[in-house]
Amino acid sequence: MKVSVDADTCTGCELCVDTCPDVFEMKDGVAAAKSPVVPPSAEDACRDAAGNCPVEAIKIEE
């Protein structure tokens, strides 16, 4: 599974970092994926983060 954050859309609310700190981190005020490939153990949390992002800035590729 792959993940990316649209930095132009992200509002920097940090919700995804709280939900899935293994995958997301804040960089220059917006969220970023630590790695484009999601570790299997973090996939569920990553899906939750994408589903909960208020501006749908997180894109997942299964």
Ligand code: SF4
């Ligand atoms: S939840 Fe969405 S808007 Fe909030 S920091 Fe993460 S990517 Fe950005």
